[in-house]
Amino acid sequence: MIEENDTLGGTFPFKPHFSSGPGFRMHYVDEGQGLPVLCLHGEPTWGYLYREVIPILAQNNRVIVPDYMGFGKSETPQHLEYTARQNTDNLEILVKELDLHDITLVVHDWGRQIGGALALRQASRIRRIVVMNTMLSMGLPEEEICWTENSKESAWFGWADRAVANGTFEATLMNSGVAIVGLMKLLQGFERANVTEDFFRAYSLPFATPEEYNGVIAFPKSIVTGSFKAETGSESQISAVRAKPAMMIEGTKDKVLLAKHFVPVFKKGFPNASIHYLDQASHFLLEDEPEKIGQLILDFMKNS
Template sequence: MVPSDASFGGTFPFVPHVTGAPGFRMHYVDEGPRDAEVVLCLHGEPSWGYLFRHLIPALSGNCRVVVPDHMGFGKSETPQDRSYWLQDHIDNLERFVLALDLDRITLVMHDFGGPVGMGLAARHPDRIRRVISTNGPTPFGQSDLLDRLVANAGVSPWFQWIAKAEADGSLEAVLGQLGFNILSTLKLNGFENNALITDTWLAAYGAPFACPADCLGAIGWAKGFATGAHRFETPDAAADRAIRARPALAIWGEADRTLLPGHFLPLFIQLFPAAPVRRLAGVGHYCLEDAPDVVAALVADFIRQT
């Protein structure tokens, strides 16, 4: 587990906060006025709140920006006796949001932060004010979700590797050494700006996975897809109507080879047919790394306009 005060050369200078509400030591960033609207930023695999380090200061002047690290990621604890399926992360997030009594929430979701955030929206639509996808899927009971997941898995190098590694028994061994192979894992998922790669950047992304016992979160997310253990939250009719009426924005790096826009943007468009979609040419899966200033400006403008 990364020390709470680790700032990685000042690149992550935010005051650490910790809660035990989800049943483990969960770290989060909480910047900006406490009485302002909440922007809840949800990371994916194998990242953590560091992914949002440029977005936090861009929004925290006018918004309360809250950035939790999921169980088994970043500065949060990695319990050895817990399961790490999608439904577990939704449960954790729900307990976190209720403990902090977060309301008027703008969801900003990346990667599997998408299904985690949409799970929260299904359970508590009254707490959600806006939905923003940044290369993050928005599953919400769509009938073609499984078909899209299967089609994407057939062409995505990351999902192809997951399937092969689970079949030959190497998935846990490889991801259990994520601290050593973090660069190849991140690159397989996809970023286009190789100037990002510095010792500090690698340390920030690799430090949470220092030993196999620290890697259960990363293993669980991948293994859940390979084995079908993840369960997507299905909204009831009232939640479906409520969320469909919320302002929404999709920001998608078109060079994403992990979650291809042709497979996942239709999920967003089905849910929010009138919402703006900003496709970023030459930007990969980690759009918040490849184009942080562009993404921050789009998010800030959307919040201001809605």
């Protein structure tokens, strides 16, 4: 866990906020005023991923960026299960605690499962949806097909399958404190060239001790072993979510969630949505094109 007042050399200057509602100390950024923009990270990132987009969006909006348990500045509780459902429960508690409505929901990577489940449960609180290099999970058959086909070609899933088979998966991820940036670059992908000491600290410090590996191991392992099950919405819940204005932003150099598999699933669910391709961005597209992404979200909010 990163110390709450650590600004990482000034690269993360936001005042820390915490909720104890989920049963542990859950960190979130809360910047600006206006309609809420709820930004969800994935694996193995945290709110730091949004650091350059937050000031853009917060000029006229309230930007909330939570860290899941075991990530960023949030605690790593030992008494909770590290499942998508539990993380959704935690997020739902925070959303109700902050009394958020008319939410622009922004999801990346594992935000698809957690954000998708939140949208199914709390559709009345969601105004519009932004999906970045992922899809919005609602427990539909085409999602399972997408995962299966993607896993056959993805560099990350190829490594993960081999590592689970030969017993090195958990051992490798338990070295995340020193190896995480390398794994992010080689198997998932970002195009940013200036990997500074602050950048390395930001992504390695959350996994400094064995007690802090719960989240970084549990998420990917549940996919590779097949234990993960997306929260399934009812027909009416799914219809309510699909009625929302939606936009996709896709970094085309993604090595882990391949556009040719995920874009069609998004199109099927949101046939009227706009899709913006960023050809100089990879999986962690917020590290590559933050200014463009921030402006795309602002324009989308203005016009939907």
